[in-house]
Amino acid sequence: MGDDALAPWSLVDLFSRWELSTPVLVGTTLATGLYLFGVWRLMRRGDRWPVNRTICWLVGVIAFFIATSSEIGVYDDTLLSVHMVQHMILSMLVPVFLALGAPVTLALRTLPRRPRGWLMALIHSRLAKVLTFAPLVFALYVLSPWALYYSGWYRASLEHPLVHEMMHVHLVVVGSLFFWPLLGLDPIPGRLTYPLRVLMTVLTLPFHAFLGVTLMNQTTLLGGDWYPELHDSMAWLPDPSADQHLAGGILWGSGDAIGLIFFIVLFSQWVRASIREAAQVDRRLDLQEARARAAGEDSDRFRGATTE
Template identity: 65%
Template sequence: MAAAPESAAYLPPLSWSTVFSQWSIEPVAVVLTVWVVGLYLLGVRTLRARGDRWPVGRTISFVGVGMGSFYLVTGSGFAAYDSALLSVHMAQHMVLAMLVPMALALGAPVTLALRTLPSTPRRWLLAVLHSRVARVLSFPPLTFVLYITTPWALYFSGWYRASVESSYVHEMTHVHMVLVGALFFWPLLGIDPVPGRVAYPFRLLMSMLTLPFHAFLGVTIMGQTTLIGGDWYPRLHDGPMGTWLPDPLDDQHLAGGLLWGSGDLVGLAFFGVLFTQWVRSSMKEAAREDRRLDLLEAREARAAAQASAAHASAAGESGAPDSEAGAPRDVRTDTIAP
């Protein structure tokens, strides 16, 4: 990525066709996508080879939605236009920070790894999951703070300008967004056996608390008169794309609206997923409790029946007539004639 915006390669006006026709290959994204998808599919194949089942929905969520979305926004027109339009950059970051981590977590890759890894690597993975570092990094209040402060630090510091000027910082920012989102969403979804899982009411509270922060950040960006990225976007107008690029401030207001709207939309969807999980978990727990009570009642009924049978048997034995002592006597009395 060039340091001078005026020298940026010409891109045609943004449209749905150019989003899928203008590709910008990022080496880190390509290698990471191929490596992660390959390992996941290898794990699924290992399970099926030994006769075990793995839900197709989890594979679709992880490979199709999670890694597919990751590669789409880091390799398609999203990547090509992300340095030309703040609104595209914002949409890209929302996908990386919210949609991708949630879809990856729903794919349960940790569970898959624990079921397919050999004994030694499995012990290593369990040691990592149970380590103090993992417990600290997955501590819900800490992950919440990291999640809500990352976009503020990105858009209101020199970090954003560095990300559009340096391809390395740009790619590492993408990885950072996914990791922070994963640390926040993974324990809250609670599908994998990772540390940091809490009760469902607290999970719902955490998900709802993200909504006002997204809204406040979006409104703040929409109301800004200072351009994010400094003179980066105005200088793009001096280059070949100046004929079609929108006013930088107007595009910045659009970016704030995207953050507000998409953040609340995805946040509400996440709340719905958590609430559905809670209902299903409660129903399963109620069913288990009913089975336990039925089993306990059946045992008590059998014990009562056995006790009643034993009591009846004992009563029958104690009340049986003695053949010798209890037999009536046949006493004959001689009648004496007067």
Template identity: 65%
Template sequence: MSVEPLSWATLVTEWTLAPLPLVVTVWAVGLYALGVRALTRRGDRWPIGRSIAWGVGMLAFYLATSSGVAAYDTVLLSVHMAQHMVLSMVVPLSLALGAPVTLALRTLPKSPRGWLLAVLHSRVARVLSFPPLAFLLYVISPWALYFTGWYDASLSNAYVHEMMHVHLVTVGALFFWPIVGVDPLPGRVAHPFRVLLTVLTLPFHAFLGVTIMGQSALIGGDHYPSLHDGPMGSWLPDPRADQELAGGILWGAGDLVGIVFFVVLFVQWVRASMKEAEREDRRLDRLERQARPSE
């Protein structure tokens, strides 16, 4: 394996047409567009912000798994770590804000809609979307990835590598989807608890990042040193320095995305409170109108 020195240009020229990401992206974007079109044709409205969020999520997924990022994710641990953060945080958060389940429930025929509702109300869905369990999976998963043989296996086995990407998105979705609360999923909790779970993720990312930066053992074993000693050694950074950069990316990106998510939740909380206040005002107005004839 040999690639050109990493640059903004090579992130474009080293593009790969990986089959799985391409098929997933085309089908996900196509089906979502068909759903929005079906709503529009019958005169219903679908928020443009949700469509944009879905598009951003799928674009981020495809770029992270097929652009030059994918070409360098086994060459530089720092590039892999940037990919990790996109797949585990940016993609799930964006897709959750796209509300695809709500769109499906509003556009699917009766039988498929019934199947989807059965899945949403199943015991498996309730267990997987249970917020404390989803939180534990989300914070423990990176430790299992980098401190077991899992990551080493992903560097030498293409299938394990692809499944790692799927795992990152899936675990991120299990955590973010109920907390975002746009879709009618089991596991949704009150806004204060959503904010609490978000805040709790920040120190876990920071601690893992600092641990990776400070540990003496190299993640990936001899993989990165062997690349450094090979033909690409003229431009590859020292594996130790690159691992320190990777830990810094995990720390900084985790805090940055976490803060953005916190802002999203806060805005949702304020809007929900305003809607609740409006409903209460309408209820009190109805009671007042009902009481007037008897006065």
């Protein structure tokens, strides 16, 4: 934390230095291996699994690894602006891509009978219903950044490695609780109608913007004297106030950009679902019409036979 030997930050050198953590390595390896094993089991028995879902899951896992282990992770306690990039990756990009991977559906299709029953019981449990209750997850998602940056939690994350790692987990978990029901690919409780999903997505945008503008305009530094002391020991670091202004801009701009992309994904899902529903209605009406026509023809034949 705050290593004096750190060279100046450069986006060009993003993958030149890594800070590997055993829990992160084990977690990402397990997440990748178990998912690919599930896909392999489906393919082995002749079932198909959408390639785009596998790609999305791998992108989510890799994004988590990069955000916590590349130079973003190395400098996340040295530059607030770099931390904010990490924050947006962990709280928005990673949860969205993991949800698009539909791992719960994959598990239900590949687990043995007893573990599958345990998973189904968990999905239908009261705890799952509470954790996917739309007003609750919305409040958690929009208020947790305020709790992080305007309490002693953020300073503690700078000083204590365990708290720092738990903050990463918190961002992914809260983001997943928010985005998973909205995407609606997995059979979990809390699934909303498409108009409500779009509404919840739109409502998050002002909160990111307001927090970003607040950080840009305030004179009080996040983390107290943490960043000024680092600035005194490393001359290449930017002025802490300027870096905080940049961090606020990153939060504002990236939050709106990712929210807009997610809105487009939701809207496209809504359109495809409407098309499928309309096609089902058409097939049902065609079937009813065919049955009515057949019944009419049978009735005509019966009357003709009776007349003869």
